[in-house]
Amino acid sequence: MRISEIVKTLLYGENGYYMRHVKIGKRGDFFTAPHTSPLFGYTIASFLRKEGVRLFVEVGGGEGYLMEDILNFSDLVGAIYEISPKLKEIQRERLSKFKDRFLQIDDLIEADAYVLNEVIDALPFNRFVFRDGRWWEVVFENGKWELVEGEPKIRITPFEGFIYDETEGLEEFLEGILRKTDRVLIFDYGYDEEEFPIFAPEGTMSGYKEHRVYYGLDALREGADITHFPNFTRIKEFAESKGFYVKEYLPQSEFLLKYGILEIFSSLPDEEKARLAGGLKTLLFLFKNHRVMYLEKTRL
Ligand SMILES: C[S@@+](CC[C@H](N)C(=O)[O-])C[C@H]1O[C@@H](n2cnc3c(N)ncnc32)[C@H](O)[C@@H]1O
Structure with a gap:
């Protein structure tokens, strides 16, 4: 399953964050x-x-x-x-x-x-990783995170280990x-495209829940406001x-x-x-x- 599908369900599914939990404002999640x-x-x-x-x-x-x-x-x-x-x-x-x-x-x-x-x-967005000299997409298959063939639509030259979260x-x-x-x-x-490797080499995915911030795949949790740049x-x-x-x-x-x-x-x-x-x-x-x-x- 692509990350955009997971985000779609967690934010906009029947029990999604914006459908039920949403708590904006001073006492909210963000x-x-x-x-x-x-x-x-x-x-x-x-x-x-x-x-x-x-x-x-x-x-x-x-x-x-x-x-x-x-x-x-x-x-x-x-x-x-x-x-x-x-x-x-x-x-x-x-x-x-x-x-x-x-x-x-x-x-x-x-x-x-x-x-x-x-x-x-x-x-919703998807996550891509540049590893072993090429791009991979991060997906959830058979109960675990896996890398499959996939490439984001960006033109910057990435470096080994760079992670990019791309709006779907x-x-x-x-x-x-x-x-x-x-x-x-x-x-x-x-950010501008060329700023991502400088300001966000590990990706921009994060989740806000009850005043706590969760970064990366940890952000994909029920009741969290999940976002990316x-x-x-x-x-x-x-x-x-x-x-x-x-x-x-x-x-x-x-x-x-x-x-x-x-x-x-x-x-x-x-x-x-x-x-x-x-x-x-x-x-x-x-x-x-x-x-x-x-x-x-x-x-x-
Ligand atoms: C982070 S909240 C921002 C809310 C508000 N603009 C603010 O600044 O407080 C994102 C808002 O966009 C809405 N939204 C997300 N995707 C949308 C879409 N495809 N069409 C219309 N509204 C959408 C959400 O339901 C929510 O109201």
Whole structure:
């Protein structure tokens, strides 16, 4: 069995993490930028308005915090495309107050922009190992881990022992989105292709469960949030093959600063400033591996 099949079952199967266990937030297994501060969503709202967006789709909206912050801070209309029925229910409750400015969708729709925060890292992935001068895929067969013939779609020259975790079905996933919009804003941790051997020679697979982190194959356990680092080079190249170009690509904290997070913070009433200062600091200093890629369709 391929690792992507195991991850699919553990995350999105009937009893999967995102179907039942999901615990995002301070007391949960992990927290994301929208759980850290509403200023993340406020800055995205301001960015989207400046880009002329009216209707946007968020893919994988989690508990709905990002959508809530964007809609609170703007007059935008937002839709969430989400695969987890449990999270859909939580989003419905949190966002019902926005009435005609929020909708839940079961199929991707045409929109001015798509926004994804930490979604690609939550897609299933496979593991490859470079050993004895060639690539192998790690699979689970006959009750144990085995190496079988298999090769990832990367072009870097690997070294002996290098392990690479590759997103499964990334192109199909992106293609569905790129067909429906001219702008895609992606926030995620991840590396460029040539950075993987330097920053993650042992692979990027990890699992979060009750404040503990499990690395490598140990991450594949029930009730854990299992994740990996997406390859931004692959995202860029696929988008380019579909007529898009990379308009922005920078660390998440730099994106937030460039698009006005400090000015937005300064414009808030004093009591809100006092309440949000800690989260702002966390957002700017803690999300070290997070990057932003903004794709726009090339105009002819
Ligand atoms: C790590 S969580 C991030 C949640 C939220 N964006 C946040 O930042 O808190 C990943 C989210 O993506 C959703 N998801 C995963 N694969 C998806 C897919 N193929 N289509 C739509 N949503 C998906 C999960 O159910 C979950 O809501």
